[in-house]
Amino acid sequence: MITRRRLLIGGTTAAGALVVGYGFWSRDRLSRINSIAAKPNERFVSDWIKIADDDTIILVIPHCDMGTGIFTALSQMAAEELDADWRKIRAETAPADPLFANAALVEGYLLDQSHVTRDSMPIFLEGAAANASGRIARFMNVQTTGGSSAVNTTGVYGMRVAAAAARAMLIEAAAARIGAPVTAFHTEMSRVIHTPSGLSFSFGALAAAAGRYTPSSHPKLKSKGEYKLVGKAIPRLDIPDKVNGTARYGIDIQLPGMQYGAISISPTFGGKLVSLDEGPIARDPRVKKVVKLEDAIVVVADRFWRARKALDLLKPVFDPGENAHVSSLTLRDDQQAALKTGLIERDLTVGAGADALRSATVIERVYHVPYLAHAAMEPVNATALYTKEGKLEVWAGTQDGLGSRAYCAKIAGIHLQDVVFHLLPSGGSFGRRLPDLWNFLSYAVKTAIAVPGVPIKLVFTREQDMQHDFYRPSVTSRFRASLAHDGTPAVWVNDYTTIDGSNTEARILYDVPNQAYNTVKVASPVPIGPWRSVESSWHGYFVESFIDELAQLAHRDPVDYRRALLKGKPRHLATLELAADKAGWGMPLPPRWGRGIAMVECFGTIAAHVAEVEVTDDGTIRVHRVTSAADCGTAVNPDGFRAQIEGGIVFGLSAALYGEITIAHGAVAQQNFPDYPVVRLADCPAIDVHIHESDALLGGAGEPGTPPIAPALTNAIFAASGVRIRELPVSDGSGVIVRRIDAGEFKTTSALHTAIDTP
Amino acid sequence: MQIRILVNDEAHELDIEPEVPLLWILRDELNLTGTKYGCGVSACGACTVHVAGKPTRSCTLPVAAAANKQITTIEGIGAGALTAVQEAWIEHQVPQCGYCQSGMIMAVSALLASNSTPSDEELSAAITNICRCGTYPRIRAAVRALAAGRGGSGR
Numbered sequence: 039m040i041t042r043r044r045l046l047i048g049g050t051t052a053a054g055a056l057v058v059g060y061g062f063w064s065r066d067r068l069s070r071i072n073s074i075a076a077k078p079n080e081r082f083v084s085d086w087i088k089i090a091d092d093d094t095i096i097l098v099i100p101h102c103d104m105g106t107g108i109f110t111a112l113s114q115m116a117a118e119e120l121d122a123d124w125r126k127i128r129a130e131t132a133p134a135d136p137l138f139a140n141a142a143l144v145e146g147y148l149l150d151q152s153h154v155t156r157d158s159m160p161i162f163l164e165g166a167a168a169n170a171s172g173r174i175a176r177f178m179n180v181q182t183t184g185g186s187s188a189v190n191t192t193g194v195y196g197m198r199v200a201a202a203a204a205r206a207m208l209i210e211a212a213a214a215r216i217g218a219p220v221t222a223f224h225t226e227m228s229r230v231i232h233t234p235s236g237l238s239f240s241f242g243a244l245a246a247a248a249g250r251y252t253p254s255s256h257p258k259l260k261s262k263g264e265y266k267l268v269g270k271a272i273p274r275l276d277i278p279d280k281v282n283g284t285a286r287y288g289i290d291i292q293l294p295g296m297q298y299g300a301i302s303i304s305p306t307f308g309g310k311l312v313s314l315d316e317g318p319i320a321r322d323p324r325v326k327k328v329v330k331l332e333d334a335i336v337v338v339a340d341r342f343w344r345a346r347k348a349l350d351l352l353k354p355v356f357d358p359g360e361n362a363h364v365s366s367l368t369l370r371d372d373q374q375a376a377l378k379t380g381l382i383e384r385d386l387t388v389g390a391g392a393d394a395l396r397s398a399t400v401i402e403r404v405y406h407v408p409y410l411a412h413a414a415m416e417p418v419n420a421t422a423l424y425t426k427e428g429k430l431e432v433w434a435g436t437q438d439g440l441g442s443r444a445y446c447a448k449i450a451g452i453h454l455q456d457v458v459f460h461l462l463p464s465g466g467s468f469g470r471r472l473p474d475l476w477n478f479l480s481y482a483v484k485t486a487i488a489v490p491g492v493p494i495k496l497v498f499t500r501e502q503d504m505q506h507d508f509y510r511p512s513v514t515s516r517f518r519a520s521l522a523h524d525g526t527p528a529v530w531v532n533d534y535t536t537i538d539g540s541n542t543e544a545r546i547l548y549d550v551p552n553q554a555y556n557t558v559k560v561a562s563p564v565p566i567g568p569w570r571s572v573e574s575s576w577h578g579y580f581v582e583s584f585i586d587e588l589a590q591l592a593h594r595d596p597v598d599y600r601r602a603l604l605k606g607k608p609r610h611l612a613t614l615e616l617a618a619d620k621a622g623w624g625m626p627l628p629p630r631w632g633r634g635i636a637m638v639e640c641f642g643t644i645a646a647h648v649a650e651v652e653v654t655d656d657g658t659i660r661v662h663r664v665t666s667a668a669d670c671g672t673a674v675n676p677d678g679f680r681a682q683i684e685g686g687i688v689f690g691l692s693a694a695l696y697g698e699i700t701i702a703h704g705a706v707a708q709q710n711f712p713d714y715p716v717v718r719l720a721d722c723p724a725i726d727v728h729i730h731e732s733d734a735l736l737g738g739a740g741e742p743g744t745p746p747i748a749p750a751l752t753n754a755i756f757a758a759s760g761v762r763i764r765e766l767p768v769s770d771g772s773g774v775i776v777r778r779i780d781a782g783e784f785k786t787t788s789a790l791h792t793a794i795d796t797p
Numbered sequence: 798m799q800i801r802i803l804v805n806d807e808a809h810e811l812d813i814e815p816e817v818p819l820l821w822i823l824r825d826e827l828n829l830t831g832t833k834y835g836c837g838v839s840a841c842g843a844c845t846v847h848v849a850g851k852p853t854r855s856c857t858l859p860v861a862a863a864a865n866k867q868i869t870t871i872e873g874i875g876a877g878a879l880t881a882v883q884e885a886w887i888e889h890q891v892p893q894c895g896y897c898q899s900g901m902i903m904a905v906s907a908l909l910a911s912n913s914t915p916s917d918e919e920l921s922a923a924i925t926n927i928c929r930c931g932t933y934p935r936i937r938a939a940v941r942a943l944a945a946g947r948g949g950s951g952r
Contacts, residue, residue, distance in 0.1 A: 104894060105892075105893035105894025105895065105896075105930050106893065107893070273887065273890060274890060274892075276892075276895070277886075277887055277890060277891075277892050277895075278887060279895075280892040280894075280895030280898055281879070281883040281886045281887060281891075281892060281895075281898060281902060282831070282871065282872070282875065282879065282883060283829075283830075283831020283832070283870065283871035283872045283899050284831065284872075285895050286830065287896060289830075289833075289834065290824075290830035292828055292830070298825075341817075341821065341825050341826075342821060342825060343817050343818065343821040343825070413929060414894075414896075414929055415833070415835050415841070415843060415894065415896040415897050415927070415928070415929050415930075416833070416835075416894070416896045417834070417835075463894075463895075464894065465833070465894050465895070465896025465897075466893075466894040466896060466929045466930055467894075468929070497834070499837060500835065500836045500837055500838075501837075677890055678890075681890065681893060681932075681935070684931055684932075684934055684935070685893055685930045685931035685932070686931070687931065688928075688930075688931025688933060688934075689929065689930075689931055692929075710836050710837075710838055710840060711836050711838075711840040711841055711927060712838065712840050716927055716929065717931075717933070718921075718924075718925055718926070718927060718933070719920065719921045719924050719925070719926075719933050719936065719937065720921035720922070720925070722931075722933035722934065722937075724934065724937075725934045
């Protein structure tokens with residue numbers, strides 16, 4: 039979930055590296071991938087593409103299924119280049135093996151390296167820097183799913199190329215069979231057809247022979263005008279198993295002789311286990327073992343329920359360590375203070391930067407967002423078996439199968455080849471199962487090592503999942519601006535808190551001649567991690583709130599104001615206007631209703647949302663409708679793309695309305711959905727997503743829907759009530775329905791309109 | 798304690814603590830893993846099954862309270878075929894990660910059995926299950942289609 043733009047490889051350019059891993063293709067490779075991942079009636083033709091005797095084409099996807107529909111979209115891209123019969127397409131998860139490491143993902147990053155340094159490269163790409171031009175991924179544990187990158191990277195640079203290469207090999211096999219030139223053949227519906235005679239061969243009949251040719255690294259690819267499957271709203275391959283209960287997630291694994299683990303981790307970040315009295319459960323014959331780890335205990339029993347019940351009887355004593363005093367209120371105060379007096383580090387200056395501020399008329403605003411949990415529906419879990427011979431087998435849903443295998447090997451202190459990792463679908467993830475966030479794997483492996491020879495399924499309760507997450511960070515951001523005579527911003531200065539450096543996503547789309555971005559580091563012991571849309575989840579809210587405030591101060595309509603700042607950006611302008619148009623921007627609304635707009639670009643996709651909100655007399659907020667326009671270049675599966683934008687909106691709306699993780703005495707205060715409320719059907723608005731097609735490079739789908747919803751919501755609340763919300767969530771933290779807007783804050787709609795409309 | 802439960806028309810005799818929540822009986826004793834654990838406190842609905850025809854959150858229901866009652870899970874709801882609700886879920890491409898959808902489908906099926914044409918308000922009041930992927934708009938569309946008699950071609 040790192041923006042592609044941030045990545046870069048040691049300053050060297052890797053153009054020409056679009057080789058999709060075929061640099062190390064060999065006969066030996068084919069036999070090895072067949073031995074690892076092909077059943078007797080199946081054979082690989084090129085990377086990721088297997089063909090069975092009955093003509094079934096199986097796409098072996100080097101990603102996890104966490105619900106975003108990428109298995110279908112990637113299969114569409116492959117089937118397109120193959121000219122495959124879609125009814126015979128299946129998709130399966132690639133083995134967590136270096137042979138299936140995702141060269142394409144790496145090279146996709148390599149190709150897009152505008153302003154990045156070696157230091158800002160994520161851990162999962164370390165090593166790529168040393169060898170930017172070819173045989174990279176095989177030596178790296180890369181099967182990551184994140185950064186909204188599967189389709190626009192694996193799909194564009196990998197799956198599509200591998201499929202086109204496979205098609206060429208199938209044609210070569212047919213040509214050899216009848217002694218005709220390859221130019222005399224075409225492909226259609228999973229058949230290679232000799233055009234002059236009409237003689238045809240099924241893909242299945244050619245697969246074995248085709249596999250003996252070498253895949254081209256530069257096969258002929260279709261142009262957009264030739265697409266038959268890409269761009270179609272094809273039903274998702276995974277959905278039938280998800281409506282009848284047969285889909286198996288990590289938590290559903292059942293193994294012979296399996297035991298269950300229930301865990302209690304030190305509630306305080308960084309706390310350590312001091313002592314444990316096992317007396318209360320000493321006589322329980324169902325408890326196999328109590329595993330004491332450095333900062334946790336795990337009760338292993340023959341059933342999860344019994345493990346959990348036994349755990350509840352124990353009172354482990356943890357030393358809270360040095361974080362016992364930490365609270366989110368003091369952290370917020372620290373952030374505010376740091377912005378006033380801390381060490382400001384310059385990130386970027388455009389034009390004269392802050393020097394252009396005219397002190398008499400500086401507009402200053404400060405915004406704040408809290409920590410957030412991921413709270414995916416499937417609590418984190420992993421099942422591990424450590425054999426008496428010192429080998430490890432692990433089953434779990436994560437966002438990187440091969441990386442997980444390497445991580446488990448490291449935790450166990452054994453070699454990669456002594457670890458088997460089974461990557462299973464995840465019941466949601468949103469960043470929670472990315473590399474570096476694998477505490478559940480670590481505890482499961484350590485537990486398995488403590489009870490060798492027995493497979494143990496370790497399941498976090500919802501409470502443990504919520505209290506031992508890696509949270510979306512809390513951030514405070516301060517803006518200062520001066521307006522030009524026409525009301526547009528002449529100077530834009532943004533100082534924000536950070537833990538790990540500057541954020542490129544703070545930079546604005548808008549045409550402002552003088553800009554400055556500065557950061558101030560504020561340390562915190564709270565573990566943080568990528569959360570759906572990462573930096574854009576906070577900067578999107580900050581930037582789109584402040585620009586809306588400037589529009590208001592300039593007495594300008596929020597859409598017109600943004601439009602004036604998007605000269606030379608036709609995609610952005612068109613997306614903004616499509617959202618406004620479809621939302622009926624400017625059409626009358628009932629009293630105390632308002633519309634708010636916000637637009638954010640991230641992961642290569644532009645999304646603009648218009649929220650339509652009612653603020654009732656008692657301050658209750660109802661979000662009636664969200665109208666969205668989004669441009670990801672080409673939507674490979676338009677319905678799937680819309681579903682991701684819808685989901686991104688609901689996810690962001692939960693956070694904006696209710697989401698807040700607070701820290702008290704160094705521990706997370708929230709435990710479960712009753713005190714970490716999320717949107718349900720009753721408070722979910724109607725959502726309409728409109729796709730703006732463009733010629734841009736493919737953008738992501740999973741994340742870009744999230745950032746604009748919070749500012750669209752708060753801008754709409756302002757339009758409805760005159761109350762500007764500069765701190766999320768909108769609710770008051772009681773976990774009830776909504777923030778009660780103080781009656782004193784409430785301006786009548788008509789007074790507000792007067793204020794806005796009168797220049 | 799000996800407890801007899803009837804799940805998807807099949808009787809099971811269990812020697813089990815009476816307070817074990819039905820959810821864990823289904824998942825860990827009967828290997829019916831389509832019913833999911835989400836919160837353990839009846840807050841999210843991922844564990845929804847039918848007990849005597851009523852939508853029930855199985856994560857807090859002691860198995861003893863379900864003894865001898867007809868229990869239906871996602872595995873048994875269609876008796877081998879897809880129900881109209883399941884077909885509508887495919888038609889409207891509802892699931893994303895799918896983890897909550899067993900519970901959603903069970904809750905919606907029970908609602909439609911008692912009220913075949915729910916209004917949006919009735920739907921929102923009855924279906925309080927959580928979906929983190931945000932499939933609510935499609936759930937609403939699927940239920941509207943079912944209420945209008947064009948949900949799917951199943952029974």
